[in-house]
Amino acid sequence: MLIPEVRQKWANPINTITIGATPEEGGTRTRTVTVGGSTTLPFLHFEGKIPHRPALAMEVQDITPKDWPEILGEHFSDVWDDPGRWAKKCVDQLGADLVCLRLAGCDPDGENKSPDEAAVAVKSVLEAVGVPLIVWGCGDNDKDNEVLPQCSEISAGERSLFGSITEDNYKTLVALCKADGHKLIAESPVDINIAKQVNVLATDLGLDPKDIVIYPTSGALGYGMEYVYSIMERGRIAGLDGDTMWAMPILCDIGKEVWKVKEAVSDEIAEWGDQSQRGPLWEATTAYVYLLAGADILIMRHPKAVSEVKKYLEKLIESK
Amino acid sequence: MALTGLGIYKHLPKTNCGDCNFPTCMAFAMQLAAKKVSLDQCPHVSDEGKAALAEASAPPMKLVKIGKNSHELLIGQETVLFRHQEKFHHPTGIAVKVKDDLAEEELTNRIEAINNLHFVRVGEEIGVDLIAVEHSSTSPQGYARVVKKVKEMSDLPLVLLSPDPKIAEAGLEVSAERRPLIYAATGKNWQQMASLAKKHSSPLALKGESLEELADLTQQIKKLGVDDLVLSVDGPRVADTLQDLTRIRRLTLSKTFRPLGYPTIAFVTGKDPFQQVGQAATYICKYGSIVVMEGTEPWKILPLLTIRQNIYTDPQVPNAVEAKLYEIGEVTSHSPVLVTTNFSLTYFTVEGEVENSKIPTYISVVETEGLGVLNAYAGDKWSAEKIGKTLEEQKIKERINHNSVIIPGLVAVFRAELEEDFGWKVLVGPEEAARIPSFLKNEWKVTS
Ligand code: SF4
Numbered sequence: 100m101l102i103p104e105v106r107q108k109w110a111n112p113i114n115t116i117t118i119g120a121t122p123e124e125g126g127t128r129t130r131t132v133t134v135g136g137s138t139t140l141p142f143l144h145f146e147g148k149i150p151h152r153p154a155l156a157m158e159v160q161d162i163t164p165k166d167w168p169e170i171l172g173e174h175f176s177d178v179w180d181d182p183g184r185w186a187k188k189c190v191d192q193l194g195a196d197l198v199c200l201r202l203a204g205c206d207p208d209g210e211n212k213s214p215d216e217a218a219v220a221v222k223s224v225l226e227a228v229g230v231p232l233i234v235w236g237c238g239d240n241d242k243d244n245e246v247l248p249q250c251s252e253i254s255a256g257e258r259s260l261f262g263s264i265t266e267d268n269y270k271t272l273v274a275l276c277k278a279d280g281h282k283l284i285a286e287s288p289v290d291i292n293i294a295k296q297v298n299v300l301a302t303d304l305g306l307d308p309k310d311i312v313i314y315p316t317s318g319a320l321g322y323g324m325e326y327v328y329s330i331m332e333r334g335r336i337a338g339l340d341g342d343t344m345w346a347m348p349i350l351c352d353i354g355k356e357v358w359k360v361k362e363a364v365s366d367e368i369a370e371w372g373d374q375s376q377r378g379p380l381w382e383a384t385t386a387y388v389y390l391l392a393g394a395d396i397l398i399m400r401h402p403k404a405v406s407e408v409k410k411y412l413e414k415l416i417e418s419k
Numbered sequence: 420m421a422l423t424g425l426g427i428y429k430h431l432p433k434t435n436c437g438d439c440n441f442p443t444c445m446a447f448a449m450q451l452a453a454k455k456v457s458l459d460q461c462p463h464v465s466d467e468g469k470a471a472l473a474e475a476s477a478p479p480m481k482l483v484k485i486g487k488n489s490h491e492l493l494i495g496q497e498t499v500l501f502r503h504q505e506k507f508h509h510p511t512g513i514a515v516k517v518k519d520d521l522a523e524e525e526l527t528n529r530i531e532a533i534n535n536l537h538f539v540r541v542g543e544e545i546g547v548d549l550i551a552v553e554h555s556s557t558s559p560q561g562y563a564r565v566v567k568k569v570k571e572m573s574d575l576p577l578v579l580l581s582p583d584p585k586i587a588e589a590g591l592e593v594s595a596e597r598r599p600l601i602y603a604a605t606g607k608n609w610q611q612m613a614s615l616a617k618k619h620s621s622p623l624a625l626k627g628e629s630l631e632e633l634a635d636l637t638q639q640i641k642k643l644g645v646d647d648l649v650l651s652v653d654g655p656r657v658a659d660t661l662q663d664l665t666r667i668r669r670l671t672l673s674k675t676f677r678p679l680g681y682p683t684i685a686f687v688t689g690k691d692p693f694q695q696v697g698q699a700a701t702y703i704c705k706y707g708s709i710v711v712m713e714g715t716e717p718w719k720i721l722p723l724l725t726i727r728q729n730i731y732t733d734p735q736v737p738n739a740v741e742a743k744l745y746e747i748g749e750v751t752s753h754s755p756v757l758v759t760t761n762f763s764l765t766y767f768t769v770e771g772e773v774e775n776s777k778i779p780t781y782i783s784v785v786e787t788e789g790l791g792v793l794n795a796y797a798g799d800k801w802s803a804e805k806i807g808k809t810l811e812e813q814k815i816k817e818r819i820n821h822n823s824v825i826i827p828g829l830v831a832v833f834r835a836e837l838e839e840d841f842g843w844k845v846l847v848g849p850e851e852a853a854r855i856p857s858f859l860k861n862e863w864k865v866t867s
Contacts, residue, residue: 100634103676105669145662288794320722321540323764323791325729328704329503336501359853361771362721370538372718376692383693384722387700388730407693414694415658415701 106146110341112138113395114309115151116348118197118260118282119231125256125280129229132196134395135348140335141393142415152416153390155405156233156398157195158354159185161212161220162204167400168364170378174402182220183227190228193402194409197260199233200224201355205246206237214249221250225257233398235262235284244271255279260396262286263314266297273304284350286314289326291333295344302344312396313347319356319363320385327351328392335393351389354400357382379403387411422475424449430468430475431461438462480671480680483622483647483708485512485549485600486576492548494649494708495682500668503734509682510731511702512709513723514549514578519557519565526565530572532715538724541767542740545724547575551602551711552590554581559589567593578602578624578684578711584611595619600709602684603651604640606632613640622647624684630663630670634678648681649708653688657698660685664706682708692719703727737789738763744813745770748779752820755780755863757848757855758806759827760787760795768852776856778863781818785809792827803836810841825863 115136120126132154139147163179178185182200189195200221204212221234234250236243247261248271255278262284264272269285276283285301287294294315302308315331318324331349338346357363363381366374382404386397390412399405428448439461441447450456458464458472482496492512499505515533517526530550537546550569554562562581569577570593577599579590587601603626604612616623625640625648627633633650640648650667654660664683670676685702687695687710695713702710703726712720732738742761747770748754759769761784773780785806787795795801810816810824824843826833828850837845849858 100631100638100678102630102634102666102679103670103674105666105673142658142661143665144658145666288797321725321729322768325502325732325734328730329501329734332501333503359851361775361853362725364853365775367775370535370717371721372716374718376716377718377721380693380696380718380722384696384700384726387697388704388726391701391704403693407691407697410691410694411657411697414656415661417656417658 107139109138109147109339111339111343111346112136112148113335113338113348114311114346116282116309116312118233118258120256120258120280124258126258127225128231128257130231131258132231138339140339141391149416151395152412153395153397154196155194155409156197156199156396157189157193157405158199158201158398158400159189159224160201160203161217162210164203166359168358168378170364170375171358171400181223183223186224187227190230193405195230195405197231197233197396198224198228199235199398201235202237202246202250204237205239205242207239207242209237211242214246217246218249218253221254225254232257232259233262233284233396234259240265240268244268247272248275251275251279251281254281258282260284260312264297264301266293266300269297269301270304273301273306276310277304277306282310282312284314285311285347287316289316289318289323289330291315291330291337291345294330294334295342298344298347308343308347311347312350313345314350314352317351317353317356317385317389319353319360320381320388321362322356322360324385324388328388331389331392331394348395349393350396350398351386351394352398353382353385353389354398357385358400379407383407383411390415422452422472424452426475427451427472430464430471432463432465432468434463436463479675479677480682481646481648482509483649483682485578485598485622487596487598490574490576491598492576497668497706498672500672502730506733506735507731509708510727511707512548513699513703513720513727514551514709514711515547515715515720516551516553516580516711516713517565517569518553518555519562520555521565526568527572529715530569533575534573536715536717536720536724538717538721540725540728541763542770543728545728547720547724549578549600549709550575551578551580554579554583554586554590559585562586563589563593566590570594570597576600578709582608582626584608584615587612588615591615591619591621595621598622600624600649600684602626604636606636609636609640610643613643613645616645616647617643622649624649624651626651626653630666630679634676637678637681650679650681650683652683652685652707657701660698661701661705664702668706684709684711686711687713692716695719696722699723700726704730739789740766740784742784742786742809744815745782745784746779747773747782748777750779750781750818752818754778754819755859756783756810756815756819756824757781758783758785758810758824760785760790760792760801762787762789762791762795765791765852769855772852772855773859776859778856778859780859781815783810783813783815783824792829796830801830803833803840806833807837807841807843810843825858
């Protein structure tokens with residue numbers, strides 16, 4: 100029996116973005132990472148092109164994290180007092196496509212590290228690894244506006260991905276990234292319109308929409324994930340339908356969310372089974388679901404979760 | 420499925436007699452398509468016309484029932500491609516396999532393990548839905564014995580997994596009253612399988628090499644009077660299965676392509692547990708009506724049940740719990756009082772952590788229109804004043820002999836006003852619910 104055609108022709112591809120610059124391109128990276136460019140929904144090879152596999156970033160911090168559970172500590176406690184060595188382990192041994200340096204140490208309510216110290220951390224990661232960087236502030240607007248300029252300047256030309264701009268705080272970072280040739284993470288609180296609005300504000304200041312990655316906020320499996328999932332699906336469909344302010348690749352910050360929920364962290368509930376498997380599986384599963392909703396870059400923590408998500412992606416990305 | 424005016428017109432007498440109070444059959448058909456009139460307003464429509472129109476107005480994807488009575492599983496009759504368009508109606512059934520060649524004790528343990536795959540999350544019971552009894556090497560009698568044992572030990576609906584009609588028949592003879600899903604009719608055995616399905620009024624799964632072959636099979640089997648069908652989709656790789664499931668859903672909903680208008684079943688493959696969960700996650704999100712898992716380890720099943728719970732929640736309904744005073748554990752007048760919002764995810768997370776702490780606690784839930792702590796604050800859905808008034812309405816002071824209340828760390832700003840205007844001693848709790856147990860154990864005791 101003849102089956103009717105159900106291929107959909109979408110108006111626009113998702114933007115392609117390259118993170119990292121080689122020496123020829125003005126940076127020092129030995130590798131770059133390109134994501135985006137899809138002309139269809141996730142993994143629908145029968146319908147369109149999916150030129151780039153989503154990328155996996157592993158998270159590194161500028162301080163020894165205090166709230167990471169032992170199950171992560173056993174993999175990183177030998178290196179986590181030194182962001183450079185930590186990053187190197189993620190890349191050389193654990194196969195990270197990118198390193199995400201989170202400047203948690205700059206938090207004014209925590210160690211309140213100085214912009215100089217943050218810049219040193221950025222430098223040490225750049226020197227330790229050849230992959231591109233994501234540099235993410237501590238989340239305190241005023242502090243980030245002090246810290247990130249130095250981090251941006253000392254890595255000018257590296258084409259790193261900086262985060263994050265929000266509806267209320269975007270001017271400093273947009274100006275910086277334009278000047279120093281970086282890319283930007285645009286953050287919004289699980290809201291399809293605000294996600295768009297941040298992009299409108301940033302592009303009004305002259306930022307190229309192709310330099311933006313959307314971060315719609317992430318939630319762990321079981322903790323509001325479905326809200327984010329549907330925002331991502333709606334946004335991705337809008338982007339493919341021609342909405343240029345939703346045509347950006349999407350980033351999910353997964354490790355940070357997963358490694359605080361009890362299904363991943365607790366070893367006290369016997370009915371839930373072996374935590375040493377359940378923890379990384381909770382992170383991997385959260386990643387699987389976001390990939391199905393359109394994620395292009397994932398930031399993760401557990402080595403097993405990273406390697407399994409990579410395997411999963413290899414199976415999904417190959418077309419017939 | 421909404422029929423077009425033209426589609427309806429084809430089945431009308433085309434005499435333009437006007438008895439329906441419309442000048443022409445076409446005008447009447449247009450009104451019918453717009454659902455403004457009903458078909459019985461035309462006294463002349465033939466029985467065949469009626470039947471064709473009833474058929475055409477049936478839902479594009481069939482609803483199939485597996486199992487009986489309180490333990491039946493309903494799958495299919497989905498209406499959208501994306502949950503944000505409306506919602507998904509019938510959650511993916513999660514099946515776990517039992518092989519028929521297990522030794523007696525192993526079999527018992529396995530069924531018990533499956534029966535234990537039930538959990539409570541966010542106030543809702545979630546669990547495995549089906550047991551798939553897979554035939555490997557036993558005789559029909561041996562298979563029937565295992566099916567019988569599974570049936571006796573578990574109330575879950577069954578799937579009988581074997582391409583051999585003799586085996587299927589043996590299984591059906593001992594379990595037909597439970598309406599198991601027969602898996603599966605193929606290009607080779609479909610006549611025998613269909614007659615078994617008909618005889619035992621059981622649903623039947625179909626397996627084909629391609630969507631084309633599946634569509635042919637459903638049509639042939641339907642002619643034999645069997646229409647409770649489930650389509651088996653098992654491409655060689657997860658990417659193929661995902662795409663076939665997507666094509667079936669689109670064909671069903673966008674093209675009303677009835678030969679494939681049925682729910683689906685997909686299997687995880689391989690030995691690697693993380694990849695099995697990855698496959699199952701894919702099929703839960705993208706259009707699998709039943710997923711057959713391997714293994715009974717709770718750490719593998721819990722994430723799948725959680726995805727299903729997430730993806731199948733109704734996105735239009737704010738997830739809210741009743742705003743009232745909740746008592747967790749054996750509360751006394753010395754128990755702590757925690758304040759939170761009525762967003763169910765927030766509430767159940769807080770409740771879970773309070774339970775973990777094993778410290779009896781009052782949770783005062785404030786009406787925030789289903790928004791979480793920060794969103795409710797940003798959207799002016801709660802304030803120090805609202806919390807103060809809620810605590811008064813809930814008459815907490817009559818229950819406790821202290822004057823302390825714990826507010827979420829993310830709204831520490833409420834503290835001063837709650838203290839000054841309402842006379843509470845306010846403790847600022849943690850920002851993350853996960854830290855509630857240590858907060859209650861360490862800081863609450865110190866301050867009380
Ligand atoms: S009553 Fe029936 S046959 Fe007569 S005009 Fe109306 S639709 Fe046509």
